[in-house]
Amino acid sequence: MAIAKKSVIWTxxxxxxxxxxxxxxxxxxLFLLIAMGNVPDGLQFEQFHTFAASWLGKVxxxxxxxxxxxxxxxxxRVVAHDFGIRKDALVANVVYTVAAIGSVLAAFYxxxxx
Amino acid sequence: MSRRPYNRPMSKTTWYMRNSRYKVYVMxxxxxxxxxxxxxxxxxxLAALAADSAEVWNGFLASQKSTAMVVxxxxxxxxxxxxxxxxxxKLAPKAMPIxxxxxxxxxxYIIIGHYVAWVVxxxxxxxxxxxx
Numbered sequence: 001m002a003i004a005k006k007s008v009i010w011t012x013x014x015x016x017x018x019x020x021x022x023x024x025x026x027x028x029x030l031f032l033l034i035a036m037g038n039v040p041d042g043l044q045f046e047q048f049h050t051f052a053a054s055w056l057g058k059v060x061x062x063x064x065x066x067x068x069x070x071x072x073x074x075x076x077r078v079v080a081h082d083f084g085i086r087k088d089a090l091v092a093n094v095v096y097t098v099a100a101i102g103s104v105l106a107a108f109y110x111x112x113x114x
Numbered sequence: 115m116s117r118r119p120y121n122r123p124m125s126k127t128t129w130y131m132r133n134s135r136y137k138v139y140v141m142x143x144x145x146x147x148x149x150x151x152x153x154x155x156x157x158x159x160l161a162a163l164a165a166d167s168a169e170v171w172n173g174f175l176a177s178q179k180s181t182a183m184v185v186x187x188x189x190x191x192x193x194x195x196x197x198x199x200x201x202x203x204k205l206a207p208k209a210m211p212i213x214x215x216x217x218x219x220x221x222x223y224i225i226i227g228h229y230v231a232w233v234v235x236x237x238x239x240x241x242x243x244x245x246x
Contacts, residue, residue: 014209020149021202022232025195025213026239027152033245034178043175043245045168051242052163061160068153075146082127082140102157109160 009074014060016071023064052113073099145198148190203228 033040040049051057073095080091130136162174206228207221240246 016149017202021199022235023239024149024152025191025232026236027156028187028194029177030239030243030245031152031155032184032191034175035180035183035187037116037179039175040240045171045244046161047244049163052160052181063158065156067154068149072146072149072153075143076150079143079146082130082143085219094213098115102154104158105159108222109164112164113160113166113177 011069012067014075016067016069019064019067020071023098024068029063052110058113060112062103062106062110066103069099069102069106070096072112086095142197145194148194148198152190188193199232203232 001072020026030040030043042051053062076095077092079089080095085091130140145190162170165171180222203225207219207224211225212219237246
C-alpha cells in the first residue's frame with residue numbers, strides 16, 4: 001500500500017513537472033500581455049468563454065491546473081523541510097489540502113461555464 | 115572510554131548557502147511558489163469567467179493591468195524559464211533514458227526533442243489564444 005501511494009504521488013509530481021515546464025512560460029506570457037493591456041483576441045470574453053465552455057477546453061484547463069497544483073504541493077512540502085520546518089505531517093496536510101481545494105474550485109468554476 | 119561524536123554545525127534554515135550547487139537547488143525549488151501562484155491566479159480568472167458576464171470578465175482583465183504586474187510577470191517568466199523549464203529539459207535524459215535495442219539514444223537528442231516540443235506547445239497555446 002505504501003509503495004502504491006508513493007507511486008501515485010510520484011506520477012502526479014512528474015507529470016505536473018513536465019506539464020508546468022512546457023505550459024507555464026506561455027501562461028505567464030499571457031498574464032504579461034494582460035498586464036500590459038494587450039489582451040489577445042482569444043482571451044476576449046466571447047472567444048475565451050466559448051473555449052472554456054467546450055469539453056476540450058474544460059479538460060485542458062482542469063488537467064493543467066490539477067497537475068500543477070499537486071506538483072507545487074509536493075515540492076512546497078520539501079521546500080518547507082529545506083527551510084527548517086520539521087513538522088512534515090502538518091505541512092503535508094496543509095499543502096495537499098490547499099491543492100485539493102484549488103482542484104475542486106477549478107472543477108466547480110469550469111462546470112459552471114457553459 | 116566515552117566518545118563524543120562530532121556533530122558538524124549546520125543551520126537548518128541557511129545550510130544551502132555553503133555551496134553553489136545547493137544554492138541552485140534551492141533557487142530551482144522556489145519556482146514551486148510560482149507554480150502555485152499562477153495556478154491560483156488562473157483559478158481566479160476562471161471564477162470571473164464563470165460569472166457568464168462580459169462585464170465581470172473585462173473587470174478582471176482591467177484589474178490585472180498594472181506596471182507593477184508587468185515587471186512581476188516579466189521577472190517571473192525569466193526566473194521560471196531558467197530555474198524550471200530549462201533545468202527540467204536538461205535532466206529529462208537522466209529521468210527517462212531511451213534505449214534503442216542495446217544502444218542508448220544520445221542525451222542531446224532527448225534534450226533537443228524537449229525544446230522542439232516546448233516551442234510547438236507554446237505555439238499551439240499562442241495560436242489558440244490568438245496571440246499569433
